[in-house]
Amino acid sequence: MDAPDRRPALDAAPLEMGRRVRRLREEQGMSLSELARRANVGKATLSGLENGTRNPTMETLWAVTAQLGVPVATIFGPPAEPLAVHGTAVEATLLQVFEEDRVTFELYRIHLPAGASQTSPAHPGGVTEHLTVFSGVLSAGPATGPSRAGPGEYLTWRADVPHTYAAIGAEDVHAGLLIRYPSPRGKGR
């Protein structure tokens, strides 16, 4: 009945929430003291909130997020779990679909365990893939001549031939993959 272990993050949640608040604040170049003053909350309260050592009330959270200019929901992480696709080695999560007049872009976040590699068959003509590495080092591209990219680097290739993805080195690879389909191709799937 209530079998599901649904609380993997119950005590990590305050920490995660605090980290998001701190990140939002720092992105705006605001000091803790300044945000506390503008939100009319004590510095102790804000410090504890960001460090996850307090159990803040909603009033506090509303005041802080209002000053940060974001809805409160943004500090609780993504609202839903997106669609995941598993290959033999690549684990891909579809994050967004952009539909333009003549093209469709699909944005995936992909993950390759260290040392893993996978070859994918050719897509229909005109499809291109665009990949940005977040962490790790990978080799990817046409099976006949893949290229290498590290954190922050970018690769692109035509995907109408067989193409490969391989994690190089000891680190797992995380990356964003944008696939461009030129024709209006059947939407959805």
Added chain:
Amino acid sequence: MDAPDRRPALDAAPLEMGRRVRRLREEQGMSLSELARRANVGKATLSGLENGTRNPTMETLWAVTAQLGVPVATIFGPPAEPLAVHGTAVEATLLQVFEEDRVTFELYRIHLPAGASQTSPAHPGGVTEHLTVFSGVLSAGPATGPSRAGPGEYLTWRADVPHTYAAIGAEDVHAGLLIRYPSPRGKGR
């Protein structure tokens, strides 16, 4: 002595939140008493929360939403309408945030009306921007030497100097913009 302006529109939020909780509970055919017992919170606490007469702590909200089987973000307003940022010419919507060990990537979808252009000030050191054009033709990059890109093409530049975006030609420009922020070095702990 009344504080002049205290909470203009914020006191509607607790009511709204309470209504959502109550609706979720009733949809599951659960009584207030039962939910309070299962979530290990007092009936008084839950009653006050649903009626908007209390200022609940996050601990309470985590406990209640966990028992309702929903992420806590669901009780805050609509499914978190994406954050839109408007510049003088660029209209940007934050779609996703990727947090890695040492870097954060933010993915925006941006739109420039035909002929529009905008110059943005420098970001902190180490920030890079990566842009993929969906439709239209644009010129973007460091203000001292921008590059041109059309549909499906890609540009990248260091964003720690002033940089520009300009829609070239008669068509509006739609693009995906990935901004890479290096972490402020390994923070404590």
Added chain:
DNA sequence: GAGGATGGTTCCATAAACGGAACGCTAGCG
């Protein structure tokens, strides 16, 4: 219609979140 069970609200002592002040720390500056 009395008795019991369950529903949600209100009362109250206790535990904890709150804001202000004091603290240590790191620059910047005369």
Added chain:
DNA sequence: CGCTAGCGTTCCGTTTATGGAACCATCCTC
């Protein structure tokens, strides 16, 4: 060099959210 200013954390008295119990109301069952 002190001296000042700002940062983030910690301490502490005050304010307040909390959970249990007491409190009505509404259904059932007999």
